[in-house]
Amino acid sequence: MTRTPSSFEDISAMADEVAILMASRFGGAKRGERPPLDQMMRRRGGALPAGLRRRARRLADAGRMAAQPKVARQLPLDGLARDHAALVAHLRPLGEISRWQGRAIGFAASVVLGLLVLGGVALWIMIQRGML
Template identity: 55%
Template sequence: MGIDDIRPKADEIASLMAARFGGVRRGQQADLDSMLRRRGGALPRRLRRAARLLAEADRVAGQPKLARQVDFPQFERAYRALTGYLGPLGRRIRWQDGAARVAASVALGLLALVIAAGVVAWRRLA
């Protein structure tokens, strides 16, 4: 565990929060700090403290002298607690939502293909 691991872990927690609680537009990636402002209240109090610790570590990760002051064992405990809470809950629902999105895009593509074929057939008859 080092300074280079701070940013990816904070981004992972932010994406887990976005997947579980929402608050991010489709195609956008929010950072942990903005996710805490938007949906931080949905976390339990002890996990909110852990998320604030991760956000603070993420903020100082760009400055090497300050990043060395991060308490890495405490950071790792907070990361494990947050992934343990956010990861498994809602996994089935997230999978179902993903499958529904794929099915909807396939149906939309087929509908566009049928409409295009109908227009071509109508043009040939007219």
């Protein structure tokens, strides 16, 4: 969502998008869980640079206030849109594909290590029994 928010109702969508990007890049959420941005800031907010951490904190506070329409109408939408754009630009470059590839490579490495250990144990047993 790179467009300027038209109303306070868009603020919670912006906060949710940043929370999802943080969870996918830094972790901190269980499978299937979609924690709000303020919870992600408590869990993994330290992984963000200081300037972006302040922007994320402002967006998290605005996302929490967006549930109260009278308060949410007073929020600066342009500033929040800039904060959202900066956070998305920082969190998105690695992309989901490279994170998926990293997980796949880690899984393959653990399988190969397991097979090597299993082969070593089988070889040791064969030597002990005199088959080799």
